[in-house]
Amino acid sequence: MRIKFVRISVIFIFLFLGSNLLYLEIFRGREFRHKSFKNRIRLLPQEGCRGKILDRNNHPIVDNELSYDVFILPQDSSAQTQKLLQEISRVLQRPIQDLNIALKSQFVAPFAPILLVNDIEIRQAIMLEELKTDFPGIIVQTRVKRHYPFGRLASHLIGYLGEIDPWRLKKLADYGYKSKDIVGFSGIEEKYDYYLRQEEGGLSIEVDHRGRFVRVVGYRPPKNGKDIQLTIDLRLQKIVEEIMRDRIGSVIIMEPGQGEILAMASFPNFNPAIFIKKSNSLLKDILHHPEAPLLNRAISGTYPAGSIFKLVVAIAALETEKLDLKRRFFCSGKMQIGKQEFSCWDVHNDENLQEAISHSCNIFFYHTGLLLGGQLIHDWGLQLGFYKPTGIDLPYEASGFVPSPLWRSLFRLRNWSAGDTANLSIGQAELLVTPLQVCRMMAILANQGKLVTPHVVKSIAGKEILWPEKRIIGIHLKKKTLDYLRQGLRRVVMDKDGTAHNLSSLSVSVAGKTGTAQVAAGAPHGWFAGFFPYKDPKFVLCVFLEHGGSGYAASSLAKQIIEKMLQEGLIES
Amino acid sequence: MKILMIAILIGIIGIMSIYSSTYQNQIRLWRMQIIWLFLGIVSFLFFLHYDYRRFWDITYFLYVAVIILLWLVLILGSVRLGAQRWLRVAWFNLQPSELAKLIIVIFLSRYFSKKSALDIGLLSSKFGILRAIVIPFLFVAFPVGLIIEQPDLGSGVIMIVIFLGMLYLADIRLKYIFIFLFLIIFSLPFCWHFLRDYQKARLMVFLNPNADPLGAGYTLLQSKIAIGSGGFWGRGWLLGTQSQLRFLPESHTDFIFATFAEERGLLGSVALLILYYFLIREGLLIAQRTQEQFGRLLAGGISFMLGIQVSINIAMTMGLVPIVGLPLPLFSYGGSSMVVTFIALGILANIEKRRAVF
Numbered sequence: 018m019r020i021k022f023v024r025i026s027v028i029f030i031f032l033f034l035g036s037n038l039l040y041l042e043i044f045r046g047r048e049f050r051h052k053s054f055k056n057r058i059r060l061l062p063q064e065g066c067r068g069k070i071l072d073r074n075n076h077p078i079v080d081n082e083l084s085y086d087v088f089i090l091p092q093d094s095s096a097q098t099q100k101l102l103q104e105i106s107r108v109l110q111r112p113i114q115d116l117n118i119a120l121k122s123q124f125v126a127p128f129a130p131i132l133l134v135n136d137i138e139i140r141q142a143i144m145l146e147e148l149k150t151d152f153p154g155i156i157v158q159t160r161v162k163r164h165y166p167f168g169r170l171a172s173h174l175i176g177y178l179g180e181i182d183p184w185r186l187k188k189l190a191d192y193g194y195k196s197k198d199i200v201g202f203s204g205i206e207e208k209y210d211y212y213l214r215q216e217e218g219g220l221s222i223e224v225d226h227r228g229r230f231v232r233v234v235g236y237r238p239p240k241n242g243k244d245i246q247l248t249i250d251l252r253l254q255k256i257v258e259e260i261m262r263d264r265i266g267s268v269i270i271m272e273p274g275q276g277e278i279l280a281m282a283s284f285p286n287f288n289p290a291i292f293i294k295k296s297n298s299l300l301k302d303i304l305h306h307p308e309a310p311l312l313n314r315a316i317s318g319t320y321p322a323g324s325i326f327k328l329v330v331a332i333a334a335l336e337t338e339k340l341d342l343k344r345r346f347f348c349s350g351k352m353q354i355g356k357q358e359f360s361c362w363d364v365h366n367d368e369n370l371q372e373a374i375s376h377s378c379n380i381f382f383y384h385t386g387l388l389l390g391g392q393l394i395h396d397w398g399l400q401l402g403f404y405k406p407t408g409i410d411l412p413y414e415a416s417g418f419v420p421s422p423l424w425r426s427l428f429r430l431r432n433w434s435a436g437d438t439a440n441l442s443i444g445q446a447e448l449l450v451t452p453l454q455v456c457r458m459m460a461i462l463a464n465q466g467k468l469v470t471p472h473v474v475k476s477i478a479g480k481e482i483l484w485p486e487k488r489i490i491g492i493h494l495k496k497k498t499l500d501y502l503r504q505g506l507r508r509v510v511m512d513k514d515g516t517a518h519n520l521s522s523l524s525v526s527v528a529g530k531t532g533t534a535q536v537a538a539g540a541p542h543g544w545f546a547g548f549f550p551y552k553d554p555k556f557v558l559c560v561f562l563e564h565g566g567s568g569y570a571a572s573s574l575a576k577q578i579i580e581k582m583l584q585e586g587l588i589e590s
Numbered sequence: 591m592k593i594l595m596i597a598i599l600i601g602i603i604g605i606m607s608i609y610s611s612t613y614q615n616q617i618r619l620w621r622m623q624i625i626w627l628f629l630g631i632v633s634f635l636f637f638l639h640y641d642y643r644r645f646w647d648i649t650y651f652l653y654v655a656v657i658i659l660l661w662l663v664l665i666l667g668s669v670r671l672g673a674q675r676w677l678r679v680a681w682f683n684l685q686p687s688e689l690a691k692l693i694i695v696i697f698l699s700r701y702f703s704k705k706s707a708l709d710i711g712l713l714s715s716k717f718g719i720l721r722a723i724v725i726p727f728l729f730v731a732f733p734v735g736l737i738i739e740q741p742d743l744g745s746g747v748i749m750i751v752i753f754l755g756m757l758y759l760a761d762i763r764l765k766y767i768f769i770f771l772f773l774i775i776f777s778l779p780f781c782w783h784f785l786r787d788y789q790k791a792r793l794m795v796f797l798n799p800n801a802d803p804l805g806a807g808y809t810l811l812q813s814k815i816a817i818g819s820g821g822f823w824g825r826g827w828l829l830g831t832q833s834q835l836r837f838l839p840e841s842h843t844d845f846i847f848a849t850f851a852e853e854r855g856l857l858g859s860v861a862l863l864i865l866y867y868f869l870i871r872e873g874l875l876i877a878q879r880t881q882e883q884f885g886r887l888l889a890g891g892i893s894f895m896l897g898i899q900v901s902i903n904i905a906m907t908m909g910l911v912p913i914v915g916l917p918l919p920l921f922s923y924g925g926s927s928m929v930v931t932f933i934a935l936g937i938l939a940n941i942e943k944r945r946a947v948f
Contacts, residue, residue, distance in 0.1 A: 018878070019758055019759060019761065020759065020874060020877055020878050020890055021878070023755075023758070023759070023874060023890070023893075023894065024871065024874045024875075024878075027867065027870055027871065027874070027897050028867070030897075030901050031863055031866070031867045031901070034863060034901065034904050034905060034908075034910075035860055035863055037905075037908050037910060038817070038851065038856055038859050038860060038863075038908070039856060041814065041817050041818045041908060042817060042818060042820050042821055042822065042851065042855060042856040042859070043821070043822060043856060045818050046818055046819065046820070046821040046822075048818065049814065049815050049817070049818025049819045050818070050819040050821065052815045052818075052819070053815050053816070053818075053819040053831055053832055053837075056812075056815065056831070056832070056835075056837050057831050057835050057837070223831075223835070224835070225835040225836055225837075226835055226836040226837045231835060
């Protein structure tokens with residue numbers, strides 16, 4: 018009977034359907050339930066604020082501000098969208114073609130919002146928000162953006178922000194960094210990125226089939242980054258950058274006792290905001306600029322030290338007692354060492370060490386250097402902090418270089434000659450130093466023989482940091498040596514023929530040393546390093562002018578800076 | 591009476607599912623469905639007392655009437671969801687293709703139940719191919735053509751399948767049925783060109799469900815997610831997110847089974863399958879018990895029609911057959927389907943009652 022066959026078939030068909038239900042609902046149930054969850058749950062990330070960077074008096078150097086981006090949802094009809102684009106182009110005063118291009122190039126799906134224009138003004142944002150009643154497809158989203166209230170001020174110190182690069186991502190992936198994260202590049206932003214960075218929070222919401230909001234399912238508040246207080250004094254930093262403007266070089270002002278950096282400037286500088294806006298042409302300009310504006314000359318630039326290095330020779334000679342305080346040399350303007358004739362920049366006649374420092378006499382230091390020998394000068398250079406990073410809490414610090422007889426025979430395959438010693442004695446030869454190293458060396462004379470670790474961060478999130486890296490090394494110089502050399506540095510300013518006599522007119526007593534470093538090509542570098550007030554030094558100042566001509570140029574810049582500081586009452590007399 | 595009880599039970603479960611998937615809407619569709627259920631019960635009771643043998647006499651009249659209705663749909667039907675399937679009558683929309691299925695069953699039952707003067711058995715088993723296949727196919731092809739033209743491929747195909755089922759039940763020689771089947775299969779490649787784009791897309795999606803997850807494959811994917819996420823116990827009434835948040839299209843009509851399976855789980859959907867099975871089994875048993883040829887074919891045909899619609903609809907929500915626009919009888923929202931199904935069940939009950947009289 019056919020009807021019986023139909024009845025049996027029905028049983029089999031229903032068993033088949035039932036077993037399929039079993040398969041879908043039980044065996045693949047978990048998978049489908051997850052898919053259903055993914056269907057309806059959307060995560061809306063919420064960014065916290067990156068930590069602010071404050072100066073020592075808690076004035077912000079870098080903070081955050083809100084920026085506004087315009088998105089549209091292309092799900093409405095195209096006629097409606099075109100009308101909306103017209104309205105947007107009217108408000109933002111941008112050609113509608115640009116908006117159309119943005120719309121077409123970024124279109125993914127009708128429910129995916131498209132970023133039309135970023136970073137519009139708040140006034141425009143409000144006007145666009147008002148369009149929402151007529152065009153529900155427009156979205157104005159706020160975003161927290163790094164804000165630089167002083168523009169280029171302290172740009173090297175701060176660094177800039179950008180999207181994480183593969184190299185950093187690989188290094189930092191274990192610390193919770195993800196691709197497309199915004200991280201610091203150079204300066205405080207890089208070194209303290211881990212503290213500054215915010216933690217992403219967010220909202221998980223349930224949406225319907227058209228992606229419309231239904232209800233909030235969960236919320237984790239974003240965490241703001243920690244604020245970092247620097248040792249920088251914003252007022253000093255401003256003075257320094259104001260005076261330094263349009264020159265190439267760097268200025269460091271440091272507190273000598275602890276090594277707190279009060280101001281640090283490097284020129285040319287850059288505007289960190291352009292890295293946020295990602296305007297390609299500006300970035301290209303910066304990266305291909307012949308004067309390398311991204312280089313922090315204060316810590317990463319290495320230069321011949323010139324006469325500044327004579328202090329190292331002087332300290333070495335006095336400490337090793339190779340030179341008696343009463344010892345005098347005669348400067349006739351030139352001197353024969355080996356087969357070569359070495360000259361001084363002037364004729365200084367008979368002089369002692371203090372006078373030689375004051376005049377910055379080369380001949381005297383040739384003699385002194387020859388008494389010491391190359392190896393001892395090298396050793397004392399190292400002891401006074403050269404040829405190694407100072408340990409400042411900023412990335413990419415250079416170590417500089419101090420040549421030694423051993424190095425010469427190993428890497429230059431030449432023997433060390435007396436001429437090399439002479440050259441090194443006046444800070445030439447292959448010697449390379451960073452302005453910060455010079456500053457720290459000068460601090461030894463200001464703080465009675467302590468080698469400090471310079472640093473720029475005072476506290477993080479209100480907590481003073483006292484890590485061992487900030488240690489101060491005593492180098493146990495004899496009191497006699499220190500007093501004698503300090504007097505010498507004072508005489509540089511006070512003597513009529515001292516190289517920094519121009520600073521004598523200041524109402525604060527300054528002591529220091531100038532330097533004019535010869536370079537292979539171009540004008541010599543100008544150095545001035547000193548401290549003030551003389552009796553109880555509160556500031557160590559180091560001015561470096563790349564191809565600045567002479568130490569005199571550097572000392573006159575120092576004069577301007579100190580004058581301005583006096584004017585603003587920053588120096589207690 | 592057993593039939594009525596099961597049908598009402600399925601209808602009530604259906605109303606609950608319709609409520610769940612549409613209670614957020616402005617229009618209270620579940621209230622309408624209650625009215626349809628009530629009208630269905632009334633029609634059932636009417637046809638329970640209407641002697642089915644009178645259909646014998648008015649078969650041709652019914653056939654012509656339904657052809658006219660289908661033709662009217664083509665010229666003045668309202669277009670909804672890209673198809674023109676409804677006729678506006680007074681305050682409701684009539685879907686004549688639902689009626690056409692039942693009338694084709696009645697028509698074929700009459701056609702194949704001509705008695706032989708000599709023999710008690712069916713004359714149709716001795717039909718030649720012309721009388722067995724060609725002539726009845728022409729009668730079926732006419733309304734099927736009108737339905738496919740609407741376009742409503744699903745109902746059209748269902749009617750062809752019902753025709754095949756009726757051929758089988760009418761003891762037509764298997765040889766002829768197979769010849770007919772082969773002819774259909776061989777003509778399929780030619781039919782492909784007559785399909786509309788969305789129909790082609792649906793077929794392609796059936797062959798490869800991941801081909802177009804946001805386009806044609808969307809419905810099937812969402813339907814499978816809905817069914818699968820139900821699990822054993824289901825997510826609970828009014829708690830099925832797939833239908834509540836409207837990820838699942840047609841969640842109260844063609845895909846209502848997915849809505850139900852999501853909220854009631856394996857337990858509920860297997861129970862529903864069992865209810866349908868009992869209903870169909872009851873119909874087939876009535877056919878088996880009936881000796882009178884017209885009644886026997888009619889009961890078998892109605893049961894077959896019901897069974898094929900239920901299985902294809904449920905199979906389609908699980909991606910076992912291509913998606914066609916076909917309601918789940920007694921369960922999906924829709925007046926025409928509900929009332930026509932109750933009429934068919936009423937006829938079934940009447941056949942059983944008459945048999946008892948003899």
